[in-house]
Amino acid sequence: MNRRHLEQQVALCAMYGALVMVVVSLLLIIGVTVLRGGHVLVTRPEVVVTPPGPRYLLGGGGGFVHAILGSLYLVLPATLLASGIAMGIALYLQSDYTSRRTAGAIRNLLDALWGTPSIVYGMFVLTILISLQQRASLLAGIAALTLLEIPIIARYADAAVQAVPPMAKETSYALGTTRWENSQVVIRYALPGIATGVLIGLGRGIGDAASVIFTAGAGNNMPSGLLEGVTALPVLIFQQASSFYPSVREQAYAASFVLIVIVLVLNVASRLVTNYFARYIPGGR
Amino acid sequence: MMPRDAAGLRMRKEAVSSRGMQALALGISVLFLVMLLLLLAKSRPLLSGYSLTEVLLSSHWDPARGQFGFAPVILGTFYVTFIAMLIAVPVSLLCAVYLSEYAPGRVRRMFSSFIGVLAGIPSVVFGICALLVFVPLVADYIGPWVGVETTGLCILTAGLILAVMVFPIAISLSYESLQALPIELREASLSMGATRWETTRKVLFKAAGPGMLSAILLGFGRAFGETMAVAMVVGGKNQMPSLFAAGQTLPSLIVSSVGEMMSLPLEQSALVFVALFLFVVVTVFNLLARWVEKRLQARWKI
Known part of the structure; x- marks a missing residue:
């Protein structure tokens, strides 16, 4: 065996090492969450459905159903809003509506916004709240999450819209459709990609704590109105994780179990939904 | 009609x-x-009272006494990000090369869905796992091994968990940039008698370099702005960073100071300035990554 092949073998070993490292870290993260959280959920399953008691974060009794509800109330409207706005942007980026240059500039901007740390969105909405002398509320949390999700969904939708075969659009134009009617054909074609984007946006939104921790309130009450404070599951996990009380820390493990299950379900759902919507496309399943 | x-x-x-x-x-x-x-307007109160260099270079942070020096926090952020990139870059590039050049289709598909899952895990869950796994690892094994007493809530732990969080984005983007290269490049090199690894190292790395650089820049942006996981394990102490001591990063400073923030207008302005700083730095890195990527696309006419 000469030097060149030895080098090849060494490189291959390094690659296997890297692969194992990545796989192990993923398994470790899911495994630890499932084991520790699952253990708590098996011994105290009631924490998922009970509202928090008094002095909840200080070791008082109760569960975290308020955070699960809060997360849903925050994320569902935010995703709905963001999807609508993102769809409009993605359709507008077609060459039917705007020049290639403008579209390129807006795409760059969306990419920059996508990479913006979520805490920046949180601080942005918080500064607006302070200027308006408002308290943190469900509404402000929804606004912050919407801002966070728009670039993600818009870029996925945009990629899907760009991949629509020109022939489909031309056929539709040849029948005398307007651009708006044509867009409805485009949406049909792009639906699998759009659905993936929406679910990824949803997953990102439900797991994000930094954007809602100041804007939504982070109190321990049941969600009670649009202008009242709520807390979200990741925010609660963050607060509980470093707690002095073991019983509180255990609730954080249980809550992250719930969170990771939601995220994994969304991941599977995005595959299923993509396959389902592919039936609108000739040649799709 | x-x-x-x-x-x-x-x-x-x-x-x-x-x-x-x-x-x-x-x-x-x-x-x-x-x-x-x-953000600029709201950080004006701070910037009108102190000069920019003073704020960025001073190391005293005591809002109650009106001292706002960001040097330890900025250094801490770069320190943590640097550790993360030191681990994540080689591992991610090797993974991407293996997947793109060596792996059979089945492994490739399985691994890419793995990466998809890893990318979707919320950062607080990474934080929890860091608390449960990395903190004891650093406190009980790595610390004593190098002869340092540490609680495990330190810069190194934050860097380790960030490395794991950078994996998905760095792997998937550098994988894509390798996949985008024309097959003729590989054929030409292999037909000259180069081994697969020599082809990878001398031809593909050079050709896909900009794409990989862009993946690294985006990974850097991700690590730089990551908040929750870091805030949970970094220790939250505003002091000059050192590997095994508690430190602070820009995002974790915002999170940990939010309670006091309402009472002191100047501190409020200082934290808004931190957000502005994060926003600007990460945006510059993202746009740079975009630009580098475009150069690659222009070269290979993809």
Whole structure:
């Protein structure tokens, strides 16, 4: 065996090492969450459905159903809003509506916004709240999450819209459709990609704590109105994780179990939904 | 012939919808500017009282006494990010090369869905796992091994968990840039008698270099702005960073100071300035990554 092949073998070993490292870290993260959280959920399953008691974060009794509800109330409207706005942007980026240059500039901007740390969105909405002398509320949390999700969904939708075969659009134009009617054909074609984007946006939104921790309130009450404070599951996990009380820390493990299950379900759902919507496309399943 | 008002309705729908979509697309661009300007305006109180260099280079942080020095926090952020990149870059590149050049299709598909899952895990869950796994690992094994007493809540732990969080984005993007290269490149090199690894090292790395650089830059942006996982394990102490001591990063400073923030207007302004700083640095890195990537696309006409 000469030097060149030895080098090849060494490189291959390094690659296997890297692969194992990545796989192990993923398994470790899911495994630890499932084991520790699952253990708590098996011994105290009631924490998922009970509202928090008094002095909840200080070791008082109760569960975290308020955070699960809060997360849903925050994320569902935010995703709905963001999807609508993102769809409009993605359709507008077609060459039917705007020049290639403008579209390129807006795409760059969306990419920059996508990479913006979520805490920046949180601080942005918080500064607006302070200027308006408002308290943190469900509404402000929804606004912050919407801002966070728009670039993600818009870029996925945009990629899907760009991949629509020109022939489909031309056929539709040849029948005398307007651009708006044509867009409805485009949406049909792009639906699998759009659905993936929406679910990824949803997953990102439900797991994000930094954007809602100041804007939504982070109190321990049941969600009670649009202008009242709520807390979200990741925010609660963050607060509980470093707690002095073991019983509180255990609730954080249980809550992250719930969170990771939601995220994994969304991941599977995005595959299923993509396959389902592919039936609108000739040649799709 | 269609009735007149039906045609009119169609035209009106077309006009309204195109205006609406234009407004949305413009709105998102305006949002970017508004964010920048509002954050700038709100950090004015700090910047009018202190010079920029003073704020960035001073190392004293004591809001109650009116001292706002960001040097330890900025250094801490770079320190943590640097550790993360030191681990994540080689591992991610090797993984991407293996997947793109060596792996059979089945492994490739399985691994890419693995990466998809890893990318979707919320950062607080990474934080929890860091608390349960990395903190004891650093406190009980790595610390004593190098002869340092540490609680495990330190810069190194934060760097380790960040490395894991950077994996998905760095792997998937550098994998894509390798996949985008024309097969002729590999064929030409292999036909000259180069081994697969020599082809990878001497031809593919050079050709896909910009794409990998862009993946690294985006990974850097991700690590730089990551908040929750870091805030949970970094220790939250505003002091000059050292590997095994508690430290602070820019995002974790915001999170940990939010309680006091309301009472002191100047501290409020200082934290807004931190957000502005994060926003600007990460945006510069993202745009740079975009630009580098475009150069690659222009070269290979993808």
